[in-house]
Amino acid sequence: MNKPLVSSITCATYDESAVQAAVERAIAEIWPGGLAHLVKPGTTVAIKVNMLMAKSPDRAVTTHPSVAKAVCNLVKECGAQAVIIDSPGGPYTPILLRNAYEKCGFAKVAEESGAILNVDTSTVKVKRETKANLNGAELLRPAIEADVLINLPKLKTHGLTTMTCAVKNLFGLVPGIQKFEYHMRSPDLNDFCSMLVGIAELAEPDLTIVDAIIGMEGEGPSSGKPYEVGAILAGRDVHAVDLVAAAMLGLKPEQVPTIVVGQAVGLCPMSLSEVDVRGQVSPKHRGASLPTASIRTHLLDQLMPRRWADRLSRQLRPKPIFMRSTCSSCGVCVRSCPPQAIELKQGELPQVELDKCIRCFCCQELCPQEAIEVGRSWLGRLLFR
Template identity: 40%
Template sequence: MNRVVLHPLASYDRAACETALTELLAPLGGMVAFVQPGQRVLIKPNMLAGKSPDRAVTTHPEIVRAVIRQVQDAGGEALVGDSPGVGSCVQVARKCGILAVVEETGARLVPFAESLPASHPGATFHHLELAREVFEADLIINLPKLKTHQMMGLTCAVKNLFGAVVGMRKPQLHLQAGSDKAQFAQMLLDLAGHLQPALSIVDAVVAMQGDGPGSGDPIAVGALLAGENPLAVDAAALELLGLEAADCWTQKIACAQSLPGAALTEVEVLGTNPQALRPRSFRPAKATDVSFGVPPLLRRHLRRSLSALPAIDAQRCSGCGLCIEHCPPTAMAMNKHLPHIDLKRCIGCFCCQELCPSGAILTRQGLLLRLSRFLFRAPQT
């Protein structure tokens, strides 16, 4: 069985975080079971964008602090790194509070800037280019924030590792997968299989619901999760939120391939029962695709009606142009001070929504997609 520990944590009080992390890792042998003296330990938080910690966009700095302290107490050298979606690593780390923690603890911030090729024989994506720091580290501790994700359904342990892809190579992978969410999910699974973090610790004290991962709403969950297998951690996280494997594309594809730890039946959840911490109501990401079988030719003709695509909220848009700059298929252009989306070229990756600082990108569902939950009983994703 793949062990995942679930432990309550009601706030980001510094002492409470340190105590909760110790208790969380105790059933797994503590941090000393993973970190040996002298090892270079790469801590990979979620640093999507430079937002304040209360927005629940990034891993909370007090969780990062507690992990750094335990790595150092075990004798390891703590390095903190990521490749943010918008802005430099230093800028984002400063705005989300992580840079201050790194400086106060004596850890080191390592911005992901240089890529090296990573060959993964047997994987669908045979060749990936990843940050140099992931190759130089002795082990990786994955530190995701529990959030909805408009394209994948959920971002947790598996999706957080996408940050090991540097800068503009992210849009290239989006383009390679195109509008095929299963293909993009497969790339994320291949990436997780290559990186194999030693430990994943999930910040679910305050999670994000709705239009995640950048524009959703914070929701108090009051939990930490930890485990060695990212898929098992994600399975437990879905159970915590009351969601199914079909609600998360990486989990859905992993279950179809019978990957170890993907199914909740293969996961032993230690500590607190997930139902005891489950939010009374949790708003998942909007469905973006109808999952029942529709012939490919018909799907192409009915694409707009069967799927969801981004739309601009003119009242919120500040005209900053970040969505245009970061659109993988270059399907956006400025028109009369507002972004215009060429829906024929749009691949539905929702990078624009993910990175919009104003929350001005909406999810517009097609008519058949909106009606599908009433007309069909097959699950949506």
């Protein structure tokens, strides 16, 4: 059987001509004739960026506009229409979408490349059996019904899933606050990651191109620090792309639960030796620092009886901490909390009911002020330094 191919092209800058050249080289490794192999004249191409929230590109939270523009330019050269699309974490409305497109730099991309910014918030039920045991999901109609779907993730660390890249980016095809329902339905990390793998199977992107020029380390996906990876990755197989992306953050496959699930259901290659990697595959400097929340406590299971481990684990679990110095009392965290565990009284900091908290860290992900940190008890800090 042929190995899935992933190209990894060095690119250390967001200079538009350098990014354009890197994206073209990355695609040429897959199809020597370029994107025209996939994109035919007169067709519509949905470009699923990471637009987690309305942040400027230099914060490294969202797919950089230079990468989106390079892909839109190529789609135009093929005689097709590019449509930039995503559903950020909060409510999914045309007004909020326009604001996010503007702040993230995609409005300018559309203006300069002729791409359309999607504001159609309709959805379609995609029903199919998947290996990950998810037999259907309501996804963004314009992405599913496009002739071609190109996945354009940003490589970042993630408090819940350790890494977000090709597979996790497709969760953005679940509209707005419906994402919270998935968090509620799957509070267990393994179940949640099975659902993510299932969504990726249902979405079936034709191509993934990763913005791994400047990724994010630390408290990703929104409050971490920019982390220089220096590459554009491309591949047709989302799982193989994630395997390479993890290596470039200095992560082992077993540290990334979506990779573990993908391997368990036979979708993800077991190691890099099963991937045809064209280009660099190791971290540029050192491994990325990980989010506090991703340091797992299940190691306790190996040290003591399960009942004790469960009790201790509850004490040690990370929790959201609200920072008085930066919190603006906007209430976004209250509205973003799937189990409604956060209360905000006038003049006070938000408070979390920890028994209700499922540790999804949607609050941290969506706080516009980066006013939420992930903290542990003194014992947790001692054990999981």
